[in-house]
Every structure is written in structure tokens, then in C-alpha cells.
Amino acid sequence: MARIAYVNGSFVPLDEAKVSILDRGFLFADGIYEVTAVLDGKLIDTPRHMARLERSAREIGMRLAETPDRIEAIEQELIARNDLTEGVVYLQATRGMEDRDFLPSPDLAPTLVMFTQAKALVDSPVARTGIAVATVPDIRWGRRDIKSVMLLAQVLAKQEAQRKGAADAWLVTEDGLVTEGASSTAWIVTQDGTLVTRSKSHITLPGCTGDALADLIAEMGLTIDFRPFSVEEALAAKEAFNSAAGSLILPIVSIDGHPVGTGTPGPVTTRLRDLYIEHARR
CATH class of the missing domain: 3.30.470.10 (Aminotransferase class 4, branched-chain amino acid transferase, N-terminal domain)
Structure with missing residues (x-):
């Protein structure tokens, strides 16, 4: 058709x-x-x-x-x-x-x-295996909270990630802090089980999937720390994942070639993905 x-x-x-x-x-x-x-x-x-x-x-x-x-x-x-x-x-x-x-x-x-x-969103092969991300300097403009069609910086970031053998890019400022994924919200799960993602500002795009996920996390009784995190903190985390409308919740199993946690999709990420899909279907 x-x-x-x-x-x-x-x-x-x-x-x-x-x-x-x-x-x-x-x-x-x-x-x-x-x-x-x-x-x-x-x-x-x-x-x-x-x-x-x-x-x-x-x-x-x-x-x-x-x-x-x-x-x-x-x-x-x-x-x-x-x-x-x-x-x-x-x-x-x-x-x-x-x-x-x-x-x-x-x-x-x-x-x-x-x-x-x-597009296969629920039965996605990369959701089962997780993806690798590469960190790329964030060269975008200062109003990233506006969902502008001006996406050349994101295109270049994803191309650089591909050259590094990764499936996606995390954008990083000069001080080593992660802003977000090239087309997603970036999250980590710390060793004590706290979820960390940036708060809303002009630095990042407010993610609709991430906002819905935050409500589900609150219902689970888990803690979200809305703050920046560094690449080093992400590498020391138990789990990492992206959230976006085009991929829902996507586990990240390595950053710049270094494994995150066990190097496989973690239990918190897997559970959150299942919960989000249940929420979406409701």
C-alpha cells in the first residue's frame, strides 16, 4: 500500500x-x-x-x-x-x-x-541486547529546549558515533558533563539504585517519554536525582539507558568501548521498559 x-x-x-x-x-x-x-x-x-x-x-x-x-x-x-x-x-x-x-x-x-x-518498538532487537554509545562534544546552540528542525549537530554526532563503532551518541559539554543523547534523554542508575537525569533547562530538550517515565518511577517508589552527571559517573553506574519516542526505553551497555555494569541490559532498565510499554498500551 x-x-x-x-x-x-x-x-x-x-x-x-x-x-x-x-x-x-x-x-x-x-x-x-x-x-x-x-x-x-x-x-x-x-x-x-x-x-x-x-x-x-x-x-x-x-x-x-x-x-x-x-x-x-x-x-x-x-x-x-x-x-x-x-x-x-x-x-x-x-x-x-x-x-x-x-x-x-x-x-x-x-x-x-x-x-x-x-517501526518495531516493542519487539526491538537492540532493546534485548542493549546498545553502545560514544561520547561526542556538544556543539549545539543555546536553546536546546526548543524542538528545532536545526539538527545538523545531531547528524554529525551520530555519524561520529558510527565511525567509533557505536549505535548512538551522548553529547558532552567541555566540563565533561552529559547533556543528553543525540535524539534522546540520557539516564543512569547509580550503585545505590538512584536514577539520575538532567533537570529541565535551556540545556536540554524536555523529553515527553522521559516525563512519562519519571511519573512511573515515582509510582514505583524509586528516587530520581535531577542533576547533571559526568561520563566518569556513567561508567561507574550500575546501568544506563536512553528514553525517546522512537525507541521507548533503550538499554546502554557500553560507553566509549567500556562496559556499563555487567555489559548487559540491567534489571531496572528492563523493568522500566516493560512498565512504560504497559503505560503506553493503557
Whole structure:
């Protein structure tokens, strides 16, 4: 079945989905995006994703083409039209299209595009084995809390990780502290069982999957320490993992070639992944 995309009010075959070369998202990375997981044909954590989308739009002074309720309805229609059972819906919103100028017109009509991707989220081979990550200098801009389509630094980080034989990258500041994964929230489990991840600020993107996970962790009676951690602390941890809509909870078994804990997915990470999947399916 041909994939169907959504472009500015119309559902069209994916190979016919197009935006202008004058779109500001293409020319200036003047846009934002969201990725929402789909399990059993249903959207996961949609209120969190829509709240983050609205916040990102406010932070760059951009209006959205549709309301959050209408966006959710379009996403659901895309899931149905593509017969998607498991995977993600990608959404990109830009300030719109006009002749190239750094300053946009105040009445510019915004662009909104969406498409789906089928992907194994629950029965993921790398979730069973865990992944290796490589640390890479964090060279991104100062407003990482905005989910901007300006992702060149993340592309370069993932390429560097691949060259080092790793599946993903952790971004690290000059003082040796981990900010987050190249497309995920970074977590560790200390030797005393405390979970550690950064608190919300302009330094990191607030993760929707991570926020939902934090609620589940609180329900389990476990402790979360919202603070930075160093690469050295991560290497001394019992466990490490990433959280993201496109991979849910993903165990990390080595960092820069050094094993984390036993070098296999740990019990806390495994349990949290199971709990998150149960939460998602509810």
C-alpha cells in the first residue's frame, strides 16, 4: 500500500508530498517538529507532545497552522490511512513560504506536514541486547529546549558515533558533563539504585517519554536525582539507558568501548521498559 502523507490541508501519496524550496524550514531551519510513538494503532503521550509543540512555537514566535486537537485528529487519520500498527508519526511545522529574507512577513501562512513510519518498538532487537554509545562534544546552540528542525549537530554526532563503532551518541559539554543523547534523554542508575537525569533547562530538550517515565518511577517508589552527571559517573553506574519516542526505553551497555555494569541490559532498565510499554498500551 502506498504511504500517505499530510501537507497543508491535504492527504497525498508520499511520493507526491512537496513543499516549496522557498519554505523557511528549508532555507533557515525556521521550524519545529514532533515525533509521536504509535502502539497498537494508537498515539502515545499525545498531550505531552502537543504541549511541547505549542511551547516550541511560542518560544520562536511562530503560529501553528492547526490547533492541537485538529493536529491529533490528522495524526489519527494518517495512522488509519497507512494502516500503521506500530511506529511513529512525524510532524513538522515551519513559519511558512515566501521569498528569501531573514525577517518573515507578519501574516505568513505556516506550513504543516506529517507522515508515518512503521517501526518495531516493542519487539526491538537492540532493546534485548542493549546498545553502545560514544561520547561526542556538544556543539549545539543555546536553546536546546526548543524542538528545532536545526539538527545538523545531531547528524554529525551520530555519524561520529558510527565511525567509533557505536549505535548512538551522548553529547558532552567541555566540563565533561552529559547533556543528553543525540535524539534522546540520557539516564543512569547509580550503585545505590538512584536514577539520575538532567533537570529541565535551556540545556536540554524536555523529553515527553522521559516525563512519562519519571511519573512511573515515582509510582514505583524509586528516587530520581535531577542533576547533571559526568561520563566518569556513567561508567561507574550500575546501568544506563536512553528514553525517546522512537525507541521507548533503550538499554546502554557500553560507553566509549567500556562496559556499563555487567555489559548487559540491567534489571531496572528492563523493568522500566516493560512498565512504560504497559503505560503506553493503557
